[in-house]
Amino acid sequence: MSKTTHWKDIVAEKRARQTAAIPKEWLISPPPNTVLDVTEVPEQCGLLSPKELEITNTADVAVLLAKLASAEWSSLEVTTAYYKRAIIAQQLVNCLTEIFVERALARAAELDVYLKATGKVKGPLHGLPISLKDQFRLKGLETTMGYVSWIGKYAEQDSVLVQILYDAGAVPFVQTNVPQTLMWPETYNKVFGRTLNPHNRSLTSGGSSGGEGALIGLKGSPLGVGSDIGGSIRIPASFNGLYGLKPSYGRVPYAGAVNSCEGQESVLSVFGPLSQTLSGVKVFMQAVAAGQPWLKDPLARRAPWDEDLYKLVPYGGGKRLCFGIIWNDGQVAPHPPITRALEITKVALLAAGHEVIDWDHYRHKEILMNVSKIWTAASDSDYADATAPTGEPILNSMNFSEEEYVAEVNTFLPPQKEVSAYDLWKLHLEKRTFRQEYLEQWNKSVNATGTGRPIDAIISPVSANASAPHGFNRSAAYTAIWNALDYPACTFPVTKVDPKVDVKKPAHQFLGDTDKTHYDFYDPEKWANAPVGLQVVGRHQEEEAVIAFAEIIADALKNQSHAKL
Incomplete structure (x- = not known):
């Protein structure tokens, strides 16, 4: 593509191809835009058969895999059911980019033949449909990542993670x-447009894995893969009522995928799973570890699944844990629904026999400033190079209509004038120092717990708000801190915004101008029905423990909810 073809014409051609890829018999009559909550539309639109509804409403991925392995459900019928629901989701919230129905169904049919012929599954994910963020190369398909100039670039081979998923039978x-x-912590680009939140379409689905969040939020995929450099898995997962894991770097292979700001290797993007249940998160991480990614990606670390860590052997077997809880980060106080979720979680954990103590936001502001400078050290040049071939606009807002655009970059992470290599080295050294200090701070907490150990994990907001109106989700402070420290973190759903309960509180002593703006911004009616989630954070490279902590929290919340019935 070149500037001789206007970028809008290139987009029009791409969108026409996307529309043509949807089977006409899968089209529905979507409700008007005034209908904000569309989560029940897949049940009511009439496209899905009773069995397809049963399949796609089976949230537990382990149950799906068991039915696929026993041939009770074929991969072809499971993939067809999810594909139809994904296309419904596309018509409701605009969450998809590449649609390749015949190719996926052919793969599913091949797996059914293999199971029938051998009596064995292809791998731990046999027959399971998996959705992928538009960063993965799939041989023969385009991966545009929201750039007009990347339209027409077809992958010559699969990304390493895609290879591992295929080998696992997915x-x-x-x-x-x-x-x-x-x-961005939202999802909008000039190629495919804006993705909406299915629980309230006036709100964002989050970003940058917002398509994954919205799709799985509508049960259009049982398991998806997103990426996270500052909250891009956890924010969409939380905003859509899902579980989402951000691993430490190197646990899930990145080789062969596309990305922005390539070559920045101090605070790195990571791939991780999103699912309606923690079983999806767990089976994904087990399958990836079993695929030995360290033999296919030179930056992947040798890390087989650690069952002892999952069983929390270093943490007293998980019998009596101590969680540190962050009520605010010293910069922006959370809105009432977030604080209520923290209180609900604390009560549930105490009732389950665990300890919960307050955790200080140790140097969070300085750490976030450091990582922001690293991310933006040369990002303006990266964005300019990516958009130059077609002259497409670089967005400076997520609030623009399809027609509006600007050529100046002014993102929520404004690019800085390029720094020297020596100045960048100093930022890297500063970050390493912060990481050492935070580790020491964590270890010192042994004096505040009653377990004889330091705190076992940290519970924190994912965001100071539950989703946001389009164009207004401008912070990733509560998530990016854990990227800077490279700590694994897993989101878990807690509740939904209830305007009758989550009323606006009297003004507190503001932490700064941003905090006041955030307080003034809150209107519970705008956030009605928005999911509210939190995250649990563990020590560096302890993904198995974080999954186990999340399971313990989820069980405590479930038991507490049942106790109130």
Whole structure:
């Protein structure tokens, strides 16, 4: 593509091809835009048969895999059911990019033949449809990542993670929408447009894995893969009522995928799973570890699944844990629904016999300033290079209509004038010092717990708000801190915004101008029905423990909820 063809014409051609890829018999009559909550539409639109509804309403991925392994459900019928629901989701919230129905169904049919002929599954993910963020290369398909200039670039081979998923027996079946540049906590680009939140379409689905969040939020995929450099898995997962894991770097292979700001290797993007249940998160991480990614990606670390860590052997077997809880980060106080979620979680954990103590936001502001400078050290040049071939605009807002654009970059992470290599080295050294200090701070907490150990994990907001109106989700402070420290973190759903309960509180002593703006911004009616989630954070490279902590928290919340009935 070149500037001789206007970028809008290139987009029109791409969108026409996407529309043509949807089977006409799968089209529905979507409700008007005034209908904000569309989560029940897949049940009511009439496209899905009773069995397809049963399949796609089976949230537990382990149950799905068991039915596929026993041939009770074929991969072809499971993939067809999820594909139809994914296409419904596309018509409701605009969450998909690449649609390749025949290819996916052919793969599913092959797996059914293999199971029948051998009596064995292909691998731990046999027959399971999996959605992929629009960063993964799939041979023969485009991966645009929201850039007009990347339209027409077809992959010559699969990304390493895609290879591992195929070897594990999975069925990649759709790719999902992202924001231009990826560096946004919302999802909007000039190629595919904006992705909406299915629980309230006036709100954002989050970003940058917002397509994944919205799709799985509508049960259009049982398991998806997103990426996270500052919250891009956890924010969409939380905003859509899902579980989402951000691993430490190197646990899930990145080789062969596309990305923005390539070559920045101090605070790195990571791939991780999103699912309706923690079983999806767990089986994904087990399958990836079993695929030995360190033999296919030179930056992947040798890390087989650690069952002792999952059983929390270093943490007293998980019998009596101590969680540190962050009520605010010293910069922006959370809105009432977030604080209520923290209180609900604390009560549930105490009732389950665990300890919960307050955790200080140790140097969070300085750490976030450091990582922001690293991310933006040369990002303006990266964005300019990516958009130059077609002259497409670089977005400076997620609030623009399809017609509006600007050529100046002014993101929520404004690019800085390029720094020297020596100045960048100093930032890297500063970050390493922060990481050492935070580790020491964590270890010192042994004096505040009653377990004889330091705190076992940290519970924190994912965001100071539950989703946000389009164009207004401008911070990733509560998530990016854990990217800077490279700590694994897993989101878990807690509740939904209830305007009658989550009323606006009297003004507190503001932490700064941003905190006051955030307080003034809150209107519980705008956030009605929005999911509210939190995250649990563990020590560096302890993904198995974080999954186990999340399971313990989820069980405590479930038991507490049942106790109130």
